[in-house]
Amino acid sequence: MSVPFIIDAHLDLAMNAIEWNRDLTRPLDEIRQREMHMKDRPDRGKGTVCLPELRKGNIGLVVATQLSRVAPYGSSSAGWHSPQQAWAMTQAQLAWYREMEALGEMVQIKDVDGLNAQVTLWENQMIPAEEKPVGYILSLEGMDSLVDISYLHKAYEYGLRAAGLSHFGPGRYAPGTKTEGPLSPAGIEMLKEMGRLNLILDITHLTDEGFNQAVTAYQGPVWASHHNVRAIVPNQRQLSDEQIKKLIDRGAVIGGMLDCWAMDIRFIDTISDPWQLNIRLENLVDHWDHICQLAGNSNHVAIGSDLDGIFGTEQSPWDMNSIADLQKFKDILIRRGYSTGDIENIFYKNWLRFLRAAWS
Numbered sequence: 001m002s003v004p005f006i007i008d009a010h011l012d013l014a015m016n017a018i019e020w021n022r023d024l025t026r027p028l029d030e031i032r033q034r035e036m037h038m039k040d041r042p043d044r045g046k047g048t049v050c051l052p053e054l055r056k057g058n059i060g061l062v063v064a065t066q067l068s069r070v071a072p073y074g075s076s077s078a079g080w081h082s083p084q085q086a087w088a089m090t091q092a093q094l095a096w097y098r099e100m101e102a103l104g105e106m107v108q109i110k111d112v113d114g115l116n117a118q119v120t121l122w123e124n125q126m127i128p129a130e131e132k133p134v135g136y137i138l139s140l141e142g143m144d145s146l147v148d149i150s151y152l153h154k155a156y157e158y159g160l161r162a163a164g165l166s167h168f169g170p171g172r173y174a175p176g177t178k179t180e181g182p183l184s185p186a187g188i189e190m191l192k193e194m195g196r197l198n199l200i201l202d203i204t205h206l207t208d209e210g211f212n213q214a215v216t217a218y219q220g221p222v223w224a225s226h227h228n229v230r231a232i233v234p235n236q237r238q239l240s241d242e243q244i245k246k247l248i249d250r251g252a253v254i255g256g257m258l259d260c261w262a263m264d265i266r267f268i269d270t271i272s273d274p275w276q277l278n279i280r281l282e283n284l285v286d287h288w289d290h291i292c293q294l295a296g297n298s299n300h301v302a303i304g305s306d307l308d309g310i311f312g313t314e315q316s317p318w319d320m321n322s323i324a325d326l327q328k329f330k331d332i333l334i335r336r337g338y339s340t341g342d343i344e345n346i347f348y349k350n351w352l353r354f355l356r357a358a359w360s
Contacts, residue, residue: 007059051105106135174210259316
């Protein structure tokens with residue numbers, strides 16, 4: 001098996017470009033050098049994701065987000081103070097994706113024909129990787145920015161194909177990570193409209209109660225774009241065995257994420273060091289193993305790295321310098337007893353099979 005094709009189902013590319021002011025068309029060393037003396041964010045000078053590194057890692061298709069939260073009055077959560085402001089930020093992020101398309105750096109994937117064409121292009125080894133656009137499927141991480149249901153239709157028209165109801169903290173449509181409680185009435189109505197559009201529901205970040213409501217109520221395609229296992233990291237952000245079994249029954253795929261606090265319960269943001277705790281890429285295979293044992297096969301695990309999700313090398317496995325190092329999983333998985341077919345499933349075939357079924 002040569003360098004495998006990879007699909008990464010969760011990257012916050014536009015957020016990094018617009019809010020972090022990163023020119024993702026540039027080499028990673030240059031982006032880090034620009035940020036070397038900046039102190040406004042913990043990951044300055046430590047980023048791991050840019051378009052050249054995606055190409056270097058043969059990562060030809062990603063699920064790329066729009067992300068913009070609303071912070072309710074009196075809340076300590078970060079976010080915009082109105083849905084209209086949050087919507088405006090998502091539109092700035094959309095404009096960046098369009099600029100990447102204009103440069104030939106990226107191409108939006110919205111249907112099976114586009115999906116198949118992108119995979120065929122990246123499987124053609126006669127064309128150098130630097131000449132291939134990175135494909136992206138547009139996803140909305142948390143729906144706070146949708147002022148009302150009519151905005152979901154606007155988003156669908158410009159290519160939105162997946163969405164999650166919540167993110168961190170309180171949400172207009174559903175509470176998210178580090179909170180509790182059910183979907184809001186508006187969230188239940190939003191689910192119904194998502195079903196009419198056949199959008200992929202991303203259950204990532206939902207509360208346990210919200211998860212159960214959403215999986216029961218939603219009849220369309222469901223995935224968990226970036227989630228690990230609660231049996232290994234016992235907190236609400238990770239999936240319980242019961243939740244995993246429900247997702248398996250729905251034919252869902254679960255993307256493993258590489259944020260150290262989602263890989264090892266000992267890790268504390270901004271305090272712990274991945275090297276001191278010996279958190280390596282292989283730690284994620286423990287999470288994949290757990291899901292594979294529950295499923296009895298490798299058909300429900302894949303990559304949803306979240307590697308640019310407000311952290312860099314300071315909060316990533318210590319044996320990883322950039323997103324191109326996702327290719328290291330090939331040797332790790334071989335050593336752990338995974339077959340060539342299993343590795344292809346995890347690297348791209350599970351996401352590909354899911355998308356073809358969802359969009360057929």
